[in-house]
Amino acid sequence: MTVSTPGLVCSHHHLYSGLARGMPAPPRTPETFLDILELVWWRLDRALDLETIEWCAKLGALEALERGCTAIIDHHESPNAIEGSLTVIADACDEVGVRVSCAYGVTDRHGPEGAAAGLAENDRYLGDGDGEGYVGLHAAFTCSDDTLAAAAEIAGNHGVGVHVHVAEGEGDTWERLLPYSDDDWLLIHGVHLPNDHGLRGTLVHNPRSNMNNSVGYGDPARFDNPVALGTDGIGADMLEEFRLAYVSSRTTDVTATPDLAWSWLATGWDLMPAARQDRVVWAAESDDPWWLAFTPGTSPLEVQIDGETVWEDGLPTLVDGDEIRTKASEAAQKMFRRLEEIEP
Numbered sequence: 001m002t003v004s005t006p007g008l009v010c011s012h013h014h015l016y017s018g019l020a021r022g023m024p025a026p027p028r029t030p031e032t033f034l035d036i037l038e039l040v041w042w043r044l045d046r047a048l049d050l051e052t053i054e055w056c057a058k059l060g061a062l063e064a065l066e067r068g069c070t071a072i073i074d075h076h077e078s079p080n081a082i083e084g085s086l087t088v089i090a091d092a093c094d095e096v097g098v099r100v101s102c103a104y105g106v107t108d109r110h111g112p113e114g115a116a117a118g119l120a121e122n123d124r125y126l127g128d129g130d131g132e133g134y135v136g137l138h139a140a141f142t143c144s145d146d147t148l149a150a151a152a153e154i155a156g157n158h159g160v161g162v163h164v165h166v167a168e169g170e171g172d173t174w175e176r177l178l179p180y181s182d183d184d185w186l187l188i189h190g191v192h193l194p195n196d197h198g199l200r201g202t203l204v205h206n207p208r209s210n211m212n213n214s215v216g217y218g219d220p221a222r223f224d225n226p227v228a229l230g231t232d233g234i235g236a237d238m239l240e241e242f243r244l245a246y247v248s249s250r251t252t253d254v255t256a257t258p259d260l261a262w263s264w265l266a267t268g269w270d271l272m273p274a275a276r277q278d279r280v281v282w283a284a285e286s287d288d289p290w291w292l293a294f295t296p297g298t299s300p301l302e303v304q305i306d307g308e309t310v311w312e313d314g315l316p317t318l319v320d321g322d323e324i325r326t327k328a329s330e331a332a333q334k335m336f337r338r339l340e341e342i343e344p
């Protein structure tokens with residue numbers, strides 16, 4: 001039995017983290033959320049070059065198709081390979097056939113020059129018309145006031161929003177975004193936001209990542225903002241993320257229904273409307289959220305993007321999936337060797 005849905009949307013991804021699986025263990029066990037950033041992700045992003053980014057993005061796009069996700073809203077950081085990185089990601093996804101919205105996560109962690117280069121890459125990508133996107137900010141707590149203002153200004157110039165992590169852990173200075181936020185912004189996580197935070201934009205909930213980082217449950221139902229679902233870089237299996245969002249909501253409210261989590265998944269179609277035209281045929285008996293919430297492992301049989309079949313009989317049609325997995329694995333090994341040299 002089969003049902004079909006539009007293409008699913010991952011409203012917050014980090015394609016660059018696709019090769020992190022199998023990476024060498026950090027120098028010590030992270031004990032806090034900041035430790036996880038400093039010992040794992042802020043070392044990994046420094047090991048990225050443009051070639052690695054290309055294979056990360058192709059692998060991530062392939063794995064998205066495999067799970068019926070046809071549109072990815074990506075948030076990227078590669079401090080040693082900033083210029084051109086967003087176009088590499090857009091081209092890689094285009095080759096596989098997946099829609100992508102790109103943003104470079106600007107930060108002052110690497111000094112004002114690093115922040116300027118990140119701002120310039122967002123401005124270049126959006127100005128060159130290489131694809132759709134947002135202006136990215138890592139998070140307020142790693143950005144200067146000037147950087148926050150510049151990001152908002154560049155976004156305004158291009159008529160797009162800002163894609164920024166907000167209150168994922170305790171200690172984020174998210175209040176500094178209040179003068180700038182707008183309805184087209186993407187506010188990622190919001191775990192530690194008060195109910196009446198006052199930020200404008202779509203709140204993107206990433207339940208698996210939040211559990212993995214032990215940052216707490218964000219309970220996004222408490223906000224007035226629209227809510228969407230993302231993976232925060234842990235693949236693009238959006239039905240799985242929907243199921244997690246549902247059971248997470250039940251941990252605090254036994255009356256919460258799968259319809260609520262499904263409405264969050266559906267917000268992705270407001271953010272990337274073109275994905276509504278895509279078609280995914282699933283090996284499932286019903287597309288009712290109650291059915292899907294209790295049908296783990298449902299897989300797509302066919303994926304069409306923009307009328308073209310890009311996934312069929314367990315394989316991509318535009319690219320050689322085995323070649324992508326092999327090349328990505330080789331790129332990962334090279335990156336792991338570079339990573340050994342990078343101090344936290």
Ligand SMILES: [Zn+2]
Nearest residue numbers: 075165188232
């Ligand atoms: Zn993220």
